Amino acid sequence: MIHLVVVLFTSFIIYIAKPGSSLFSWHPTLMAVAFCLFMFEGLLVFSPHSSLINPQNRIARITWHWILLTVALSAATVGTAVIYYNKHINNKPHFTSWHGYIGIISLAYFALQALGGIVAKYPRLLLPSFKIVDVRLYHVASGLVAICLVNMTLYLSMYSNWFIRNVVGYMWYVCTSALALMTVSVIQQIIETHVPRLMNRLRRHVREEI
Numbered sequence: 359m360i361h362l363v364v365v366l367f368t369s370f371i372i373y374i375a376k377p378g379s380s381l382f383s384w385h386p387t388l389m390a391v392a393f394c395l396f397m398f399e400g401l402l403v404f405s406p407h408s409s410l411i412n413p414q415n416r417i418a419r420i421t422w423h424w425i426l427l428t429v430a431l432s433a434a435t436v437g438t439a440v441i442y443y444n445k446h447i448n449n450k451p452h453f454t455s456w457h458g459y460i461g462i463i464s465l466a467y468f469a470l471q472a473l474g475g476i477v478a479k480y481p482r483l484l485l486p487s488f489k490i491v492d493v494r495l496y497h498v499a500s501g502l503v504a505i506c507l508v509n510m511t512l513y514l515s516m517y518s519n520w521f522i523r524n525v526v527g528y529m530w531y532v533c534t535s536a537l538a539l540m541t542v543s544v545i546q547q548i549i550e551t552h553v554p555r556l557m558n559r560l561r562r563h564v565r566e567e568i
Contacts, residue, residue: 360543365538367394374524381444387430388437389523392430393508398540400426401505414546419508424475431472438465457514464507471497471504498552502545509541 361381371390375383403409403419403426438461444453454460478497515521516534525533 359488360402360540361410363536363539364395364398364402365374367533367540370533374433376481382441382520385437385441385444386515388433388440389515392437393512394537394540396426396430396433397508398479398544400420400424400430401544402499402547404551405543406551407547408543424479427472427475428448434465434468438462455518457511460507460514461511463507464511466509467504471500474500495552498548502548505541505544505548509537 368390371394372387375386375390377383377387400423403411409419410420442452444560453462474497477501478494478552516525516530516537522530
């Protein structure tokens, strides 16, 4: 069900953006593909309830996770470059809205999170003094921050002049509801899958310190 919501929501954004109709049209198109499709699907692979991959095959899920998120980061980077260049050639100021401010912060944090993912994938090679479980749990905890930033950017985009101009009436509420459902689904699967292990690890650290 949630995968259908992801695909329909992304398709709708692409439909109203009309990619190729203008330079700007590639910004919402690429950002929707990046953050609404590939990022969400890359996170949902770990869901115990809605993953399209065999839940017993952890190696396959990790592989699909980093592939999908790498594509998401690449598309988001190009999408950001497009809007920056579009404003540049039209002599418009950059980062004049909360959507722009939070968006660039989200992209930067997403890039850092991706670097953290490389460390989490090869902890013995890059951080030999750290325990593998600690590195991976830190990556998960940091991932929650990245998700919050990205979703804040997506919600703020729904108040942009472009979005309000193209999405009116009940469809605006449908879009916000779809994004809310996607967000809750991802956060729920992270809480169910990773947070218990993170809390257990923190308790062990506390006992060791005492």
